[in-house]
């Protein structure tokens with residue numbers, strides 16, 4: 133089919149060069165979307181319908197629609213309605229499917245299949261789930277893969293949820309939240325392609341390494357148009373060059389700051405103290421002070437953005453002038469109104485009543501000018517909180533100010549108060565538990581008229597402002613009615629390892645149930661105390677040992693331990709990658725700072741000195757949550773090495 137597309141000559145069908153250019157782009161995209169198909173099996177499943185509208189039909193299910201030379205469908209896209217029973221049908225609810233067959237491939241060759249006779253009580257099926265097991269036990273070298281062949285029913289419900297609704301997924305580590313979110317975008321793009329092509333889709337992840345790790349999944353599913361970003365990159369209005377302490381960041385991230393900003397912005401709207409006098413020819417037209425006041429009050433109350441109201445004001449004043457002209461017997465038309473609106477006197481009145489406000493300068497003033505902040509934060513922030521957010525030294529200009537990531541979010545809020553941020557059609561927000569209320573608002577305005585998929589795990593929240601509960605977070609996002617779903621079946625972490633990590637749950641998220649593991653392998657799991665002087669060497673040895681096994685190896689360590697570890701790895705001649713750099717069969721070891729481990733996974737993990745990981749965070753709960761994240765990255769083997777005693781929460 134790719135050959136068909138490449139061979140397509142568009143000169144005959146493209147009436148003019150614009151059409152030709154547009155069509156050429158579309159053809160180019162289709163070629164790119166099919167590019168990987170050469171190495172991917174065309175189908176992974178088959179459905180034989182025994183009843184319903186499709187009775188007697190057999191469908192092969194694959195990543196894309198594939199047709200034969202005559203244009204007849206050979207393989208149906210996994211997202212098509214007819215494919216849905218492949219993921220959802222069961223013996224209890226066969227959905228008219230008589231036979232479901234799953235195909236297994238090894239290195240591109242068809243090597244196995246698994247049948248389920250859903251409507252025949254006498255049929256003996258092969259033990260279900262062997263192919264799923266094989267898939268989830270497969271070594272993880274390279275970037276994240278798609279899971280189309282093995283999406284589970286509870287995951288499929290989320291993937292195919294309607295585009296109108298926002299869905300929030302709480303899920304323990306490795307339950308497939310990221311995978312589900314990415315497949316949901318692919319599904320929505322299939323089901324609502326035109327609408328979403330117009331409005332746009334966006335996937336938000338915690339950092340650049342994570343985005344690099346997941347960036348292949350959507351192209352592999354044929355979707356090339358989805359933007360991927362971090363929250364920081366979304367709000368990059370000002371150059372960030374400083375860090376807040378935890379206290380300042382927490383106050384700046386608090387939703388009360390939105391009200392402080394709103395007040396500060398609208399305080400610029402003045403009360404008229406002089407009439408507006410427009411001279412046209414020999415006549416002077418006067419709009420009195422109280423009438424100007426009424427116009428301003430009406431615009432204030434309309435609930436439109438500051439900038440939109442400012443743009444409407446000259447026309448409102450011009451309208452008042454025109455009413456006077458008509459009363460005096462003149463017959464002004466639209467051109468007169470436009471000319472009056474552009475009159476120097478009207479412009480001057482607008483400037484004094486409704487001055488233009490630069491969002492960055494507004495935030496700069498709030499963070500630099502104690503008095504200005506005090507006026508607008510009165511009754512909202514305590515004196516201490518105000519002190520916490522003020523910069524140590526007032527900044528002189530937007531370019532040189534010591535902007536922090538939380539400040540950039542404030543500038544984004546201020547920008548939206550001045551002029552509305554355009555909304556996308558759908559936003560997937562991954563690792564959502566780490567966002568501050570102000571960050572949720574920033575994401576929320578990017579899907580204000582669209583919908584969102586919010587993915588997270590309260591137990592993995594490691595910011596001082598991390599989400600306490602989903603209801604509150606969804607309210608900040610502007611989607612208070614979103615459904616909250618929970619995923620508890622873990623596909624990544626072996627049973628023994630998840631049981632061990634779950635010992636931390638009572639201390640870090642007592643309301644959450646521990647995850648179960650669908651992995652058959654109990655996991656190769658060891659916790660080794662070593663003398664302090666031998667720790668680094670023991671870690672290097674553990675990495676070497678891990679490299680004798682198949683798959684990727686992650687060495688996860690606290691920032692404080694990285695210099696010693698990099699020196700030791702260099703001395704041992706063990707090459708290592710940075711997180712997000714693609715592992716290959718020859719470069720399989722990644723050195724992962726604990727703070728970047730979130731969302732990533734490795735076949736074997738060597739975890740260095742848990743106590744240092746806990747100590748690397750500002751408080752014990754955050755430290756234990758960071759440890760929980762790092763303990764849940766392993767797919768087959770986890771080796772924990774420690775010289776300092778382990779946190780007592782991990783004891784039996």
Ligand SMILES: Nc1ncnc2c1ncn2[C@@H]1O[C@H](COP(=O)(O)OP(=O)(O)OP(=O)(O)O)[C@@H](O)[C@H]1O
Pocket residue numbers: 267268277278279282283284287303304305306307308309310311312589623624730731732733764
């Ligand atoms: N249905 C499935 N079939 C096969 N593999 C799956 C399935 N669901 C999830 N996985 C695999 O399990 C692993 C974990 O998935 P994912 O990273 O999406 O989990 P997560 O819930 O986002 O984890 P975390 O909370 O750690 O970020 C991935 O390797 C993913 O491909």
